[in-house]
Amino acid sequence: MAATVEQPRLVVHLVHQLDVGGLENGLINLIRHMPPERYRHTIVCLKDYTEFHAHIKERGVEIISLNKREGKDFGHYMRMYKTLRALQPDLIHTRNLCGFEGQLVAALAGIKLRVHGEHGRDMSDLYGKRLKYQVLRRVLRPLIGHFIAVSADLEHWLIDSVGAEPERVSQICNGVDSVQFHPRLGPPAAVGPAGFMHDNAFVIGSVGRMVDVKNYPTLVEAFLRLIASPHPAHQRLRLLIVGDGPERAECLDMLTRAGASHRAWLPGERTDIAQLLRTMDLFVLPSLAEGSSNTILEAMATGLPVVATAVGGNTELVHPGFTGILVPPRSPDLMAAAIADYCRIPEMGARHGMRARSQVIARHSLPAMARGYLAVYDSLLGHAPCAGTEPPRR
Known part of the structure; x- marks a missing residue:
């Protein structure tokens, strides 16, 4: 009898918007470096996405927009619930403040494995201390199976201020493509309008x-x-x-x-x-x-x-x-x-x-970053770790 080939597990990534930005580029790089035989990916955007990331769709990644309106739009919660119920992912990975509410909707939609990442704060809450947001984080914290912080600063804040259990927090550094981004060889190319660059600039x-x-x-x-x-x-x-x-x-x-x-x-x-x-x-x-x-x-x-x-x-x-x-x-x-x-x-x-x-x-290599996320996903899903991955660390 032929052996049954296991279907790759589906991960839903919930983000605010898929546009030009560090978080978004990091997500695309992560998907590119995750083993496709182990994980499939769908990106759900609270707002929308631009053509800047259209190339990721060619890799079989579905991108769904919930078209959240500015301000209060309670209808997007129902759209999110219906989307998650239809997708039935094995795991959901939310990011930043907007993702906390998504954790509650995901729990109601029956998604048992839930990860939340912190990538940075915005102008409305520079230090992560605004009361209403802290109440929201603390109330919804028990719904989250594992936290990921991209810096030690955010890791300590999740533990000390949000109250996350240390064993449920991993710091995973961002990665960069050191082949694409490399030092120049020779003099710099002339760029910009006439007169902007000169030999001694x-x-x-x-x-x-x-x-x-x-x-x-x-x-x-x-x-x-x-x-x-x-x-x-x-x-x-x-x-x-x-x-x-x-x-x-x-x-x-x-x-x-x-x-x-x-x-x-x-x-x-x-x-x-x-x-x-x-x-x-x-x-x-x-x-x-x-x-x-x-x-x-x-x-x-x-x-x-x-x-x-x-x-x-x-x-x-x-x-x-x-x-x-x-x-x-x-x-x-x-x-x-x-x-x-x-x-x-x-x-x-x-x-x-x-x-x-x-x-x-x-x-800060991209493979090292991907191995960190892979270790978290594998640990929650009960997979045997891939070669070269380590369990999530404090």
Whole structure:
């Protein structure tokens, strides 16, 4: 009698929206590196998804939109319930604050195995202490079989503030493709409008959604202070911010009012991030809060030194004096001083960037990230672990 081939288990990933962003890219990378003979995947979006991730559908991944309206939309709970009942997944994996309510709907829909991931906080709850959200998390916490945090900061917060049992929390670092994101070979390619790049330019770069929590006006302010100074090295400076969002218009207006538009390029959303990173000499992230920044990891893999705010998981990725410099949030003076150090001492940037890439290769590979998630899923589903995976750790 022929042996019965076991059907791959179905995992539903519940996210707010599938658009350009670190969490979303991390999810796509995770699906790409999970063994297809063990797990199938469906992505359920509370709102919608863009064509940016349409290629994942070609891999057999179904993407479902619940079309949640802005504000209160109680109807989306019923749509979520019906969707989950129809899918009948073996496991559901929710993410961030919006996912907590999904845990209750999943339990009502009869999904017994439930995982929740924390990837970072937004402007409405920078430190995870807002009372109504804390009550929601504590009330729904018993429904969650296992928590995943992308940084030690979030891991400690889940245990100390949310009350998660330590043995039910795993920290799994984000991974990055160090083949796609690699240092440039030779001089940087000319990018941007005419006159933006020149042979001696020093490009300060950043990549991310231009929303309030990313705080890009602080970076623009630091740049404007530098180019207004008389130091001759600062005349080389150029600013490149890749991404779109409501703060892009404010940043462009700041540059226009200062008469510095010709020294900056804010091209909006792009798909050639790896190539644009290779035109930069320094990566800067001015966020007010972070989980574990995928863009920092991509910059480090590209061999760039990093100036970042000392918030969340940034302090675990950037080692001051070794791979970069950390500064307090909302401190344009200190950010400008850190940028100036790299502009004036180019050998320091080369040294820190080389160490940053070595750190990424050693600790933040995509296969290592996938093995961490695989170990959690296998443990909950009673699978024998795959070769090379380890049980989830505290």
